[in-house]
Amino acid sequence: MVLRGAAILMLGLGLAACGDDVTETHPPAHDGSRTLSRAELRWCMFNDIRIEAARPDMRGAKQGQLQAFNLAVAEWNKSCRRYRYSRSDRDAVQGQIDARRAQLETEGKAQFAVREAGG
Numbered sequence: 179m180v181l182r183g184a185a186i187l188m189l190g191l192g193l194a195a196c197g198d199d200v201t202e203t204h205p206p207a208h209d210g211s212r213t214l215s216r217a218e219l220r221w222c223m224f225n226d227i228r229i230e231a232a233r234p235d236m237r238g239a240k241q242g243q244l245q246a247f248n249l250a251v252a253e254w255n256k257s258c259r260r261y262r263y264s265r266s267d268r269d270a271v272q273g274q275i276d277a278r279r280a281q282l283e284t285e286g287k288a289q290f291a292v293r294e295a296g297g
Contacts, residue, residue, distance in 0.1 A: 179253040188285075198277075199216075199217075199275060200220065200274060201217045201220070202217060202220050202224055202225075202277075203215065203218050203220075203221055203223060204221050204257060205216035205218035205222065205257045205258065206257065207256045208258055208260075208261070209260065210256070210259075210260030210261055210262065211230040211262075212262065213261075213263060213264065214261050214262065214263050214267075215267075216270065216271065218261075219261070219263045219267050219268065219271050220271045221258075221269075222254070222257065222258035222261060223268075223271050223272070224271075224274075224275065224276060224282055225250070225254050225258070226254065226258070226281040227275060228282055228283070228285055228286030228289060229247075229250060229254060229277065229286060230253060230286070231274065231282070231283035231284075231286035231287055232247060232286040232287050232289060232290045233247075234288060235290065235291075236290070238260070238289060241292065242290075243290050246253045246290055247290050248290075250289070250290075269297065
C-alpha cells in the first residue's frame with residue numbers, strides 16, 4: 179500500500195512538472211528596489227542563459243548581429259542587472275533552467291544567427 183501511494187505521488191509530481199508554467203514577463207527598468215515576480219525573474223534568468231550561449235558566436239559576427247546582441251545585453255542590464263527575488267521563486271526557476279538549458283542555449287544562438295536570404 180505504501181509503494182502504491184508513493185507511485186501515485188510520483189505520478190502526480192510528474193504531471194505537475196509537465197504543466198510547469200514557463201511564462202516569461204519582461205520586467206520594466208527599475209532601480210532594484212522592487213521584488214520581481216516569478217515570471218519576471220524567469221525572463222531575466224532565461225535570457226541570461228540565452229545571451230551567454232550566443233556570446234562566443236559574436237567574435238566572428240557581422241555588424242547587424244553585433245548590434246542585435248548588444249541591444250539584448252543592454253536591455254537585460256536595464257531590466258535585470260539589479261533585482262530582488264524570493265528564494266522559492268529563484269529555486270523554482272533554476273529547476274526550470276536545469277530542465278531546459280539545452281533548449282535555452284539553442285534559442286540564444288539562433289536569436290543572433292545570420293538569416294539566410296529568403297529564410
